[in-house]
Each structure stands twice: as C-alpha cells, then as structure tokens.
Amino acid sequence: MSLIFKSKNLSLGYGNQLVIKNKDISLELSKNYEIIGKNGSGKTTLIMCISNNFIGNTFKSGIERGNNSIIEIGSTPSLVPKMSLIENINYFLHNENLVDENVIEILNKYELYNFKDDLIEEFSSGMVKRSEIAIADIKNPDVLCVDEPVVYLDENGVKLLFDLFSKRESLGKTTILSSQESINALDNVERTINLND
Amino acid sequence: MIKKFIIKKEINMEFRNNTSLFLITPTMCVLIILFPILSENRFRVDNDIFLIVELLFLIIFTTLFSIRNPLDEQKLVKELNFGTIKKVDYFYSKTAAEVGIFYPQIILLLILFSGFTNTSLNSSLIHISLAVLFFCLNTIMINLFFQVFTTFSNRFVQFTLIVPIYIGFAILIAPLWLGVNQDISNIYLMMYLGITLVVYSFTNFYLRSAK
Numbered sequence: 350m351s352l353i354f355k356s357k358n359l360s361l362g363y364g365n366q367l368v369i370k371n372k373d374i375s376l377e378l379s380k381n382y383e384i385i386g387k388n389g390s391g392k393t394t395l396i397m398c399i400s401n402n403f404i405g406n407t408f409k410s411g412i413e414r415g416n417n418s419i420i421e422i423g424s425t426p427s428l429v430p431k432m433s434l435i436e437n438i439n440y441f442l443h444n445e446n447l448v449d450e451n452v453i454e455i456l457n458k459y460e461l462y463n464f465k466d467d468l469i470e471e472f473s474s475g476m477v478k479r480s481e482i483a484i485a486d487i488k489n490p491d492v493l494c495v496d497e498p499v500v501y502l503d504e505n506g507v508k509l510l511f512d513l514f515s516k517r518e519s520l521g522k523t524t525i526l527s528s529q530e531s532i533n534a535l536d537n538v539e540r541t542i543n544l545n546d
Numbered sequence: 547m548i549k550k551f552i553i554k555k556e557i558n559m560e561f562r563n564n565t566s567l568f569l570i571t572p573t574m575c576v577l578i579i580l581f582p583i584l585s586e587n588r589f590r591v592d593n594d595i596f597l598i599v600e601l602l603f604l605i606i607f608t609t610l611f612s613i614r615n616p617l618d619e620q621k622l623v624k625e626l627n628f629g630t631i632k633k634v635d636y637f638y639s640k641t642a643a644e645v646g647i648f649y650p651q652i653i654l655l656l657i658l659f660s661g662f663t664n665t666s667l668n669s670s671l672i673h674i675s676l677a678v679l680f681f682c683l684n685t686i687m688i689n690l691f692f693q694v695f696t697t698f699s700n701r702f703v704q705f706t707l708i709v710p711i712y713i714g715f716a717i718l719i720a721p722l723w724l725g726v727n728q729d730i731s732n733i734y735l736m737m738y739l740g741i742t743l744v745v746y747s748f749t750n751f752y753l754r755s756a757k
Contacts, residue, residue, distance in 0.1 A: 400627060401623075401627055402620075402623055402624050402627050404619055404620050404623060418630050419627065420627070420628055420630075421624070421627065421628070423624065425620075425621075425624070427624045427625050427627075427628035427629075428628075429555065429559070429625065431558075431559055431562045431563065432555065432558060432559070432562075436555075436558070439551065440551055440552075440554075440555050440629065441628060441629040443549070443551050443629070443631075444551060481628075484628075488630075490630070
C-alpha cells in the first residue's frame with residue numbers, strides 16, 4: 350500500500366506548548382480516516398500536519414510522507430480573497446484562461462455559476478467553503494482532508510459534500526475528516542483517531 | 547520554473563491591492579518634486595549631494611516597495627498546497643512579476659528625479675538601465691527570500707535587516723551614475739552580474755534543498 354503519512358511518537362505544538370503528544374499515526378492511500386476530539390484536542394493541528402500545512406514545532410517526530418497530491422479544506426480558507434471565483438479556479442488549476450465544460454458543470458452542480466465573476470472577499474463563509482469543495486472536486490486529489498466538514502454549509506451543501514465523499518470512495522481516493530464526533534459521512538473508515546484519549 | 551498563471555495572479559493582486567502603484571509612487575513623486583524646493587529653494591540641486599540624495603530616494607522607494615504587502619507564511623503555505631504549486635515555481639514567478647512591477651517604477655523615479663532636479667545623466671542609458679535591472683533583481687530576490695524562508699517577515703524586522711543590504715546594492719550603482727569611464731563601468735556591471743548570480747545560486751540551492 351502506498352504511504353500518505355507516517356510518524357511514530359508524533360508530537361506537535363506551538364513554541365514549547367505541546368498540542369499532540371506521542372501519537373503513532375500511519376495513513377495509507379485508498380483508505381479513509383476520521384479524526385475526532387473535543388475543542389483544543391489538536392484536530393486542526395493534526396490535519397494541517399497531515400496535509401503539510403502545519404507551521405509550528407514538530408519536536409523531531411520523524412515524519413515520513415508519500416508523494417501524493419493532498420488538498421486541505423480547513424477552518425481558514427485557502428482561496429485568494431481579492432480574486433473572483435473563476436480567477437481562483439484558473440489559478441488553482443494552473444491555467445490562465447480556462448472555462449471548460451467540466452468547470453461549468455461543476456460550478457452549476459455547486460450552484461456557484463452565477464457567482465463566478467464575484468470576488469471571494471464578498472462571499473459568505475458557506476459560499477467560500479462551497480467554492481473550495483468545488484475546486485477540490487475539479488482537482489480530484491489523491492488525498493482530501495476536510496476539517497469540520499459540515500461547518501458553514503447548509504443542508505444542500507452538506508449533501509453535495511457527502512456526494513463528493515461517496516464519489517471519491519468509489520474512485521479509491523482517500524478522504525480524511527476531522528470533527529468533534531463522527532459524522533458518518535464515509536462508508537468505510539479504516540481508522541478513527543480519537544484525540545480525546 | 548516561471549509560471550504564467552502565477553505572474554498573472556501577482557500582477558492582478560498588485561493592481562487590486564492599490565499599494566505600490568497608487569500609494570508609493572505618488573508619495574515618491576511628491577518627495578522628488580518638493581525636495582529641491584525645500585532644500586535649496588530652487589529647482590536645482592548641487593552635484594555633490596545629487597548622488598547621495600538619489601541613492602537615498604532609491605533605497606527609500608525600494609524599502610517602501612518591499613514592505614508594502616508582507617506575506618503571511620501560514621496563508622502562503624495553505625495557498626501553495628491547495629494549488630499544488632511548488633515553492634520554487636512560486637518564488638521565481640513572483641520574482642518575475644515583482645521585477646515587472648518594480649523596474650518601470652524605478653526608471654520612472656529616476657527620470658522624475660533627473661527632470662525635477664535639472665541633473666543630467668553622467669553615464670550611458672544602457673549602463674544605468676542594466677545596473678538598475680540588477681539592483682531590482684537582487685533586492686526582490688533578497689526580500690522574497692526573507693519573507694518565504696525566514697520568520698523575519700514582519701515589517702519592522704524586514705526594515706532593519708533588509709535596508710543595510712539595499713544600501714550595499716545601491717552603493718554599487720553609484721560609480722555608474724557618477725559617470726566613470728567605459729572600462730570601469732563594464733567592470734562594475736560584471737561585478738553586479740556576479741553578485742546577481744551569487745544571490746540567484748544561493749536562493750536556488752536553498753529552494754531545492756528546502757522540504
């Protein structure tokens with residue numbers, strides 16, 4: 350099995366303050382994972398570390414990573430606020446001027462087509478999250494990490510997100526979710542990492 | 547290494563952030579117009595202080611440009627990972643975009659300075675343009691290096707660490723502006739090219755070896 354992330358005695362923190370202490374974590378491709386824990390238990394820190402977005406102290410945790418494409422939809426947006434949605438899509442898809450049929454189809458699916466020329470800074474938090482999910486859907490990375498999946502989303506947004514998870518499972522792609530408790534969004538979960546222990 | 551989509555994004559952001567084009571450039575223009583009147587009450591500056599003041603303005607302008615919009619390391623890492631963009635591609639594309647934004651502004655600054663202080667060029671236009679291009683490349687690469695790879699990314703630390711480096715780069719331009727003879731000008735240009743290559747090699751080595 351192809352490796353996504355592996356660490357023995359994973360310790361993460363900010364400065365000298367430990368947030369995650371001595372966790373053994375090994376994640377493999379084509380399997381799904383859940384991270385659960387109460388507020389302040391280190392869910393966001395761990396998911397940021399897995400997705401290589403963590404800027405803090407790793408305390409010589411001996412982290413090994415596979416060579417996979419990973420996208421994180423986190424608590425803070427990754428989109429560029431001063432650009433429109435379509436400009437963000439072109440930027441994150443590494444294109445200069447692309448509005449192809451696939452993009453239009455996905456924008457329609459996520460009910461974003463009418464907002465494609467609006468600046469991201471004018472979007473609500475829910476719309477920003479929808480936009481990030483739409484971009485993740487277009488990019489279809491090997492690993493998708495989602496921190497607090499249902500936060501900011503309305504009922505239809507949650508359904509679209511869960512549909513994306515199902516599609517990814519059928520394609521054999523990995524999805525990693527973090528939330529306070531299991532939200533039962535994935536059919537097959539290889540391991541639930543409980544940070545309350 | 548240099549990606550058009552990153553350059554396009556950076557130039558778009560520059561126009562939309564209204565920082566250098568709409569704030570720094572007019573400020574510098576006003577300074578240049580007012581300086582001779584304030585210092586000597588006339589539109590003519592003595593030759594002995596002309597060079598020092600021009601270098602000083604160049605350093606001030608470059609510093610203002612460098613600190614206009616500091617990068618947020620966490621946001622940058624998230625953005626690059628979300629777009630699966632390599633740091634090395636981002637670094638060189640942003641350098642190219644910044645040179646494209648900054649170089650015409652510096653040339654404009656020098657033309658305005660020369661015009662409003664009634665001082666003519668002492669060296670050939672090609673030599674001055676090349677020296678300024680090397681200056682632009684070096685200052686932008688050093689500034690981006692500090693912002694992307696070190697934690698010295700806030701304005702105060704940037705200011706205190708980067709200004710002495712800029713002074714060094716600016717002083718190297720001085721003999722070319724003074725109008726030294728052709729052979730010495732060529733030697734200075736070769737020195738500047740060498741320094742640019744050293745800075746490029748160092749950043750390239752660091753980019754390739756950084757995780």
